[in-house]
Amino acid sequence: MGLHIENLRKEFGKLVAVKDLSLKVETGEFVSLLGPSGCGKSTTLNMIAGLLYPTSGSIFIDDVLVNELPPRDRKIGLVFQNYAVFNHMTVHDNLAFGLKIRKTPKNEIDKRIKEVAEFLRIGDVLDKRAGGLRLDQLQRVAIGRSMIVKPSLFLLDEPLSNLDAALRAVMRVELKKMQKELKQTVVYVTHDQLEAMTMSERIAVMNKGELQQYDTPSVIYNHPKNQFVANFIGSPSMNFIDCSFAEKDGKAFLDAGVFSLDITEFHEIVKAQATSSELILAIRPEDVKIMNQPSMDEAIETSVYMVEPIGVKTIVTMPIGNRMFKALAAGGFRAAIGDRKWIAFQRPKVHIIDKKTGSVVV
Amino acid sequence: MVKVTLQNLSKTFGGKTVIRDLTLEINEQEFFCILGYPGAGKTTLLRLIAGLEKQDKGDVYLDNKLVNNVHASHRDVAMIFQNLALYPNRTVFENMAFPLKVRKMPRTELRNRVQEVAKSLSIEHLLDRAIANLSGGEKQRVAIGRALVRRPQVFLMDEPLSNLDALLRLEMRVELKRLQRELGQTFIYATPDQLEAMSMGDRMATLSEGQLQQVDVPEVLYNKPKNQFVAGLLGSPAMNFMEGSCRQSDGRTLLDVGSFQIDITRFHKALERATGPELILGIRPEHIKVTRQRGPNSTCEVVVYVVEPLGGEMILHLGVDGGLIKAFAPPGFEAKYGDHVSVEFDPNRIYLFDKKTEEAIL
Incomplete structure (x- = not known):
């Protein structure tokens, strides 16, 4: 169950973006892919999502080999930094979108929207157009839209980086709380060591396409395997x-x-x-x-x-x-x-x- | 090396008041930080000092000289922007020499001046390199160097570090402050980052909706905030706030916060300043002691919502009365989602604010 990656590799021409990455994420676990820009973390996430095909290696979601499956058949939810919310539609219609294309019955859609909206505290803006929302509300809608289809695996790519420091701290806690309550399996991409440290059960630290260390925040912080990890985690740095x-x-x-x-x-x-x-x-x-x-x-x-x-x-x-x-x-x-x-x-x-x-x- | 005095300054843009009757004195050789959220009026304030905007009302003095009608180019003020505004395809030397060329400075003098400044910024070895090939920190220094060659009397900096990554920002914070000390110049530095303002400023001001909230040394703003806004702006994690109301019981004054009461009889004198019985209790995370068992001095029992390990320490988000408060966990403390623990507020470190006016009453 969960996510299982084996010897994943991605080449763009001569550039090796991800080098033989193997990683297991348990069901209900929150795992961060952490590293500086260009370390291969987003490329990895995009391969898990099915937006990029691996050069070699295998990806299993809930024990199913998904290498050849299109994104919509992978039982995943995706949230990006730039929201990808339909600005011209209301919050309600944004939330309903994924269910409608799955031909979910109307009363079921209404029930789930109510649940999700309450959970993400956007119940009061359901009838507003997404274009008029504050940044944090917009991000909640983006999360809600992915969450509502009950994905096996939730993939988030720097979802908080457009928010200011104070809002980021608030959303960090809410995301974490939501994940705990739903026991949702999450893979979270970030370059912010603080986000990774505070939210994850385990952190995969990456550099230049290679996995440097994969362990709990406390082990990564107290027992870094190499100088890169030691330097990247903690502020001020070691x-x-x-x-x-x-x-x-x-x-x-x-x-x-x-x-x-x-x-x-x-x-x-x-x-x-x-x-x-x-x-x-x-x-x-x-x-x-x-x-x-x-x-x-x-x-x-x-x-x-x-x-x-x-x-x-x-x-x-x-x-x-x-x-x-x-x-x-x-x-x-x-x-x-x-x-x-x-x-x-x-x-x-x-x-x-x-x-x-x-x-x-x- | 100049004193900056602003008197009753006001500025409106299209009916919107951006700076509101602002009076402020910045001492010579001072590193002065202006802290506020985006839209607070920080940039406008700097532009008024620089002469890039003209105030509707009020006066700007540089060293006791009224400069209201002095053009920006004659104010002897240098402004450094967030995006640095360097010419990317020109060399460091060309960029730094530019303001002198405009002033038609003779060649040898120009060359000497640029070299002298480059040396003081440790960028002498970069003079022949194109800007595009420099690192973020190096570009930062070139931008400062370009301002320095003119030998301005005041430096105005508008979020100059916000485009740098976290590590470099930390390093540049120290370097900028050192540079200001060595130059002995007046620096006025606008930032939305409370860490920058507190760590760099000799004194600082908090700005909200074009109005100054409090002007003092960072320590005073942190320990004795004048109002709830300042209290909430400084510190990370931020101060916790809880609503409560005063009531009398057996000759004691109690602040009733819902699930617990705090005896505030000893603040009797200060409480006379409150406009009503409704108060806000404030306490910083570092002044809350978290214990497994309820003790004689425990304030209340709480539920652990989120645990955020920061490496060296751990922040606990604790549910109390439908809200969340944050506290630092003691070293070695283990806690997980759903745990019941007790908290003890340090009675000497609580803050009280009037709910109506938001002013501090202690």
Whole structure:
């Protein structure tokens, strides 16, 4: 059941847009395809929808091979960024459209429209023409129009990107709530890591047509498989600093030039897995501690480059070597540009990345 | 390096009032942010300062000099737009030299000026490249550089970062603020993004329907909003609001919100300012403690609607009295859709607004 993709590949001339992608989405699961533009996420979605034919590979929806089926026979609902709502028709007629072409009886149509309209809170605009609606209402109509035919699989391509930040936050929650209540299987395409993190049961992170990691938001955030995933998830982004692996007196160190970090506990893992001595130390801003005094051995001296209070948190930017480091401090944190500070890393949160392969070693 | 003073400024377009009797003083060398929704009048305000629009009423002073009748080209003000307005097929040098050529500056002086500015923006190495081949951040710097070569006294920026992707926006935020510090120029920056306004502004103003709501340092707007509009505009996730009415009981004053009451007797003095018993209770998500079990200080019980993991933290959407409130989950807290949990409002961090006037009364 659900969606099952096997070795899916799509070539446009010489360009390989999707490279041998395999993915399983369980019934009732919310899965996001996340990546920067050009990563192949929309191409994948369009192949699932039947708008593009794969170069090779198979797509199963509810255990049925759909490769050769036209979109209307795939039991899918589709919602795009630009709504595709009929502006000249009323909301009611927009909602009824999919059912009418399926020759659903009139009383059944009316019943479903009532249900869907209530659910999406567009009951009061049913008689209005879609062209006169607000953006969020329009998006609700677009969702309602797809939802009303009770698709096995709901496919959404950046449906919220035309809305402003506040509305996007509202719609995010409503979409998620709707999906939970209907136990609807959803594949959601987005380039916004926050949307993917907050809405999905699992996230498929893609880059250059290849699946980078497929797991729950918490695993993706806390245990990224490689530097791409580590960098793409989280805001502000993870800090990276080039280091080299050094051994001395039976101990192991990450040498960053301006500081050196004892990593003896990971000595064996690093030796076994790293392809060279060039490593990258990676740490999230919330795992960097700022101190006024060098109160621990591993404190690294720096100075404040910028302080950005953002209400509940304060983002502090500080140079380390030739890189800028970001740390998240409490909302009340205050410092002036140029202030002398020391930083330290929350040791269990330090990641070590193999620079050559980009793979996370620790 | 100039002070900007606006006095009783008004502007209407075809009968619609866009700027309404606005008085504002922006200090020299200040990074001043104007925050408001699209349509609030931000761009019009900047254009009035630049002299690109003429006000119907009121005065504009640059450094105590009345400039009402001074043409835009003689105001010594530079404006940077969201779409940057660069010539894509020309080189960086040509773009930056353009305003000087128009002013018929001698060649050597022009060359020196452009080079000096390019150096200060770290784009010296790009001078011979065509604009079309630059990254978003580089283009941004060229646009600023083109404004800088004229050595204007005031920089007006109209959502200059909105076309950049999220990562770059974060980086440019820091760079712009640093640049302003180093130049020691007055920057007036319009944005719909509360994060930008709070993180960059030395002071900021919130604008709604052409009227200033509150002008102060970001911290004061965040912690002591003057009215419900400002309270709701700043902070992400936004402040929670609940309607309630005051009633007396055994000599105590209680705010009855429906499923729970809050004792507000100690705000007795402040409550005299309210125009009626109908109030709005406001509380920020970070000032709500979520617990599994009901405790002695619990405010009420709620149902978990949506769980939004952000990676480092988790936002819970909780159903109370038919509405939703948002709270941060404590570290390690596990919750799923439908769970019953308790919340505790920090009694020292609640806000009260008059329902009629929307003014803060605490």
